Structure formats: C-alpha cells, structure tokens
Amino acid sequence: MKLVRFLMKLNNETVTIELKNGCIVHGTITGVDMQMNTHLKTVKMTMRNRDPTTLDSLSIRGNTVRYFVLPDALPLDTLLVDDAPKPKGRKKEDARGRGRGGRGGPDRGGRGRGGGRGGGRGRGRGF
Secondary structure (H helix, E strand, O other): OOHHHHHHOOOOOEEEEEEOOOOEEEEEEEEEOOOOOEEEEEEEEEOOOOOOEEEEEEEEOHHHEEEEEOOOOOOHHHHOOOOOOOOOOOOHHHHOOOOOOOOOOHHHOOOOOOOOOOOOOOOOOOO
C-alpha cells in the first residue's frame, strides 16, 4: 500500500506534522489528496523560535512535509490492510488473435501492406 493511500484514511485523526522548514503543525485531518496535500482543522502551528499560532483550518502542500506523528491509539493493523481492488490482467484467451506484434500500420511506424522487411535498395539481391 502506498503511504498516501494510508494517509487518506486518517480523516478526523489528530496528528502532528513537522515541515521541512522546521515548523510544527498540530491539528485534525479533514482530508489528504494524492499529492499528499493535507487539510487540517483546529490547528496549532509553531514556527521555529516563535510563539504558537491557532488557526481554524490549514492546508499543507504535500512536498513540504518532513514527517507525520500519528496518535498512539491508531489501529495500524486495520488501516494498513490494502482494500483497493487489484487490476485484472488479461486472460490467455483475450491475448490470442491480435496479430504478430509489431508497431501497427504505416501511419504508426510499421511496414504497412507489402512493405517487406528490407531497406529500400532496389529490387533485391537477385535470388
């Protein structure tokens, strides 16, 4: 399971996030998207060498996160279960009857009808 998929399941959990600039953010997750952008509510943000600031909501860009500190009571074993459906591979019956491979027609870089395999150097070698 991808880390982002795990974080997306943490709605309404209170976490502490340390950012790459040293800022520490403590709040309740309202959502996490695929880029790991994290949206929080009831936030306490502490910048380095400054007093904490309280905010109603805050959005954090995913690539600025250094790490998440998760609550101790979080049931990791149930959250880490991969419940996403796996992509189904093609069956052998589906793979048959699709030609000989190659690259497609003449407009797709293939040889086209009657193109042959040799280069365009006359009529051949006389065999």
